[in-house]
Amino acid sequence: MIPKEILKKIRKLEIQTKGIVNSLFGGEYQSAFKGRGMEFSEVRAYTYGDDIRQIDWNVTARTGDPFIKIFEEEREQTLMLCIDISQSGTFGTLEQSKMDLAIEICAVLAFSAIKNSDKVGLVLFSDHIEKVVPPKKGRTHVLRLIREMYTTEPTGKGTDIADGLSYINRLLDRRAIVVLASDFQDNDFDKQLRITNQKHDLVSIIINDQFEDELPDLGLVKLRDSETGAEKIVDTSSDKVRKVYKINRMKQKAYLHEMMLKMKIDAVEVKTNESYVKPLMNFFQRRGSRY
Template sequence: MKEQHQLPRHSDGVNLTLPELLQYKNQAIRWLPPATSIWSQLNGQHRSNAKGRGMNFAEVRLYQAGDDIRAIDWRVTARTGKPHTKLFSEEREQPVMLLIDISQSMQFGSKLLLKSVQAAHFASLLSWIAVSEKDRIGAVIHNGHSLRDTRPTSRQQGPLNVINTLLTSHREIHNRNKTTQAEKTFSDALSHLHYLCPKGSDIAVISDFHSMREQDKQRLSQLRQHNRIQFVQISDPLEQGVTDYRGTEHVRDSRQSAWIDFSSAKTREKLSHHHMQHQEFIRDMARSLAIPLHHISAAIPLLQQLVSANSQNGGQV
């Protein structure tokens, strides 16, 4: 018998609420470097390879009693004949930018959560981690009909801005028939991110990447020139042909709807084949751009995946 997972607190798996995203504030401390990091945990590693906050050189001045002798500038000391010491200042806060895809292909879930809901959960956790590390957090949110953004902001206001914008953008999907807005593409979202993103940012792209195209490689390459990028793929087991259901069900995506016979092995094999083709495209794109690719399932609560990531290879189903 397969393990059954309970919904996260305050969540119904379909809608987004403020309490279910606020709960990650108290979880951020569990993944703060140097003990570990969210990325090393997703990779199933015990140690973090994340670069810690460092110190920038500020100036040289005459040595004073109590200065650390390890900071003595021996070159200046030899040239002047008087001991001088180097002064350092802590690195400035790092901008962290999220591209959160909650478009039509993300409005799907066969077991526990919609992929868009799981993406929002992970975005909330990343936001609280960022400000716990004294960084600024901002986001671009793509729901297929509009692009909403929050500029990088520090302290508690940063995550709250991201969460409130996520809630608004997620609600907008259900009211899409009442709007006349032109459709926004994944490429549009990347372009907006490129416009908004400060140089030297850490970027996390959270999506199922079903809307990513080969032509997006150029924009991603431009972003990567001055920033560090991570891909976070949200998936559902049914996309891989994995299901216990053996009946016929009416399903739909953003383009079409159909009756599918899940009792047919051929149907499940076709789903699996399509998934493998999609995975090959994403892996090739990530590999060619040297962008790390991480995996999160919408069928398992986020925190449960992260805690057991070392044994589950990033929580893939």
């Protein structure tokens, strides 16, 4: 039985995100994510004027007569949402947590996908795979995905991005759009990131909170790592402490962005205290202009 507050939340999110999709992102999604291109359909006998580059030499050699390959445009795609639901996602200093923001953005993408008649699937992960919903079409299916996003309680506390991506690569036997939504508070996932980007059309949604970038001056504060449980007393009134924290944070973000750039992975950075509409629209337009 789904709690009434969750049902209310799902309904509110559907209304909100579908409005954004209909007014802003419907056509942009289609432009940004083209079909897989041309897929082999059949062979037929060569006729004068056919492109000789399409000759199927195996069939031609076997029959003694020239045959060519026929290709058809494949429009239907699969959008796979791969969402980090580890404990660090519960952090949020203003109106919403990083997890809430991830769910809302993924809902927008899911409704955009079904408007384009694409299938949508879901993988939720922490330090292991928490929930998997195979790709399907339709509004009812997307609502089920949103329900799973809201109601799945992770049994793991840590983050294993490599494991999540590895599972996706084993699960999908055809090229798909893979959206990885995470705060990327993890290490040693670059190999699986590269493999996934080679096999699929990978997009990273990097989710941050403003107070993760720099410490506010609050005096002595007990900080707790939500994933490991480790606690530490930090003097946030110290300029040196705040400066060192900010520098380290900037280095982490720069390393992540450099990795994405080097692997040519599309990345969208969003923050819990800012609207995601503009970053997402800019991303769609960048993608669309490349085709």
